[in-house]
Amino acid sequence: MGTLYLVATPIGNLEDMSPRAVRVLREASLIAAEDTRHTGKLLKHFGIETPLTSYFEHNKLNKLDFILNKLVTGDVALVSDAGTPAVNDPGYELVKAALASNFDVKPVPGPSAPIAALTASGLPTDSFLYLGYLPHKTSDRHKFMGQVASLHYTLIFLESPYRIVEALEDILSILGNRQICVAREMTKMFEEYWRGNVSGAVEHFKSQPARGEFTLVIEGKKKEESERWTEDDLLSAIKKELNNEKSAKEISAELAEISGWNKKDVYRLINRKS
Numbered sequence: 540m541g542t543l544y545l546v547a548t549p550i551g552n553l554e555d556m557s558p559r560a561v562r563v564l565r566e567a568s569l570i571a572a573e574d575t576r577h578t579g580k581l582l583k584h585f586g587i588e589t590p591l592t593s594y595f596e597h598n599k600l601n602k603l604d605f606i607l608n609k610l611v612t613g614d615v616a617l618v619s620d621a622g623t624p625a626v627n628d629p630g631y632e633l634v635k636a637a638l639a640s641n642f643d644v645k646p647v648p649g650p651s652a653p654i655a656a657l658t659a660s661g662l663p664t665d666s667f668l669y670l671g672y673l674p675h676k677t678s679d680r681h682k683f684m685g686q687v688a689s690l691h692y693t694l695i696f697l698e699s700p701y702r703i704v705e706a707l708e709d710i711l712s713i714l715g716n717r718q719i720c721v722a723r724e725m726t727k728m729f730e731e732y733w734r735g736n737v738s739g740a741v742e743h744f745k746s747q748p749a750r751g752e753f754t755l756v757i758e759g760k761k762k763e764e765s766e767r768w769t770e771d772d773l774l775s776a777i778k779k780e781l782n783n784e785k786s787a788k789e790i791s792a793e794l795a796e797i798s799g800w801n802k803k804d805v806y807r808l809i810n811r812k813s
Contacts (some may be wrong), residue, residue: 541568541614543637545630547623547649548581551727555650561585563647568613571606573620573628581618587614599629610642623651627671627697652725653695656754659732660720663759667693673706680706684713691759700749707744709765710757711737718758724751762774767799770808777809 544563551554555657565587571594572578594602594617609615617624617633620669623646624630637644653669668687673696674680687694694714698706703721710719719740720732729751733743757774768776773794780790789808795802 540642541610541612542643542645543634544614544616544645544647545624545634546616546618546647546680547651548578548621550621550650550652550655550725552616553581553584553732555726556581556585557647557649560647560649561587564589564616566614567616569606569609570616570618571602571633572618573624573742577620578618580679586635594629594633595603596629599632599661603633606633607624607636607640607642610637610640616647619801621652622648623649626651626669642777650726652697652752653752656720656722656724656732656756657693657695659703659722660756661734662693662718662720662756664693665702666691666759672697675702677705677709680709681713684709685753688714689760691762693759694755694757696755696757698753700751700753703749703753704741704744706755707741710755711741714757714760720756722754725754727751762799773798773800773805773808777805781809 544567546560546563547557548560564582564585567589570578570582570589570591570713572591573589573593573595582589582591592602592605594606606615614722617630619628619630625634634644657664657667668681668690670687674683698704707721714737716736718736719735719737721740721744723729723731723733733740776794776798777790780794787806790809791802794800794805798805
């Protein structure tokens with residue numbers, strides 16, 4: 540039985556193609572590609588002659604059986620137009636079907652636009668939420684952003700050049716004037732990272748030509764003092780955690796993260812409680 544390989548490909552710079560990715564694509568019996576014409580150019584550049592088949596949003600269900608049958612006798616490599624397959628494309632359905640049929644599924648890690656933008660943003664990277672493309676309609680965007688407005692995670696969205704200003708204006712309206720990194724044309728010739736607050740981003744991109752795909756990295760909601768737990772709430776949580784036989788060090792670290800209290804003050808209350 541074959542293995543389904545999820546092969547990450549460059550998001551703009553062909554030098555980011557890993558030697559392992561080239562080898563896996565060369566040795567696979569079939570490559571399933573989001574756009575065979577686009578992937579064909581990549582394969583030609585690296586001298587890869589493996590047969591191609593299309594696998595995209597509108598044929599993903601019809602192609603499942605064909606690809607699964609190919610996995611019976613050999614390896615299949617899945618690629619997207621750029622970056623890591625199964626992230627923001629229909630690869631998830633194929634992965635799920637392959638696993639359900641007891642085939643191995645293995646990643647060949649490499650470029651990923653959301654992660655690349657996050658690491659270069661200057662915003663917190665310890666906890667983040669990737670949410671793909673923003674909805675096209677203004678009302679849907681407002682509703683969508685309203686659902687994540689209170690979250691403390693760094694938020695990552697994708698947006699097209701034709702809606703970038705409108706999207707930034709909606710972000711300002713719903714999420715407020717937070718810090719943001721707007722990444723455009725990453726790894727390509729006109730690569731750009733704009734960092735500042737959202738209102739500044741609106742003004743900057745109003746004067747820019749509509750060009751390139753955008754990745755938006757936005758500061759999460761700050762933990763305001765008014766959101767801090769009351770002492771009674773904290774003592775109640777401490778009691779519960781002590782009943783779970785956790786150490787004072789573990790409890791103080793965990794509760795400080797979610798309560799808005801200083802770790803030392805939590806530790807002091809734990810000692811008082813015990």
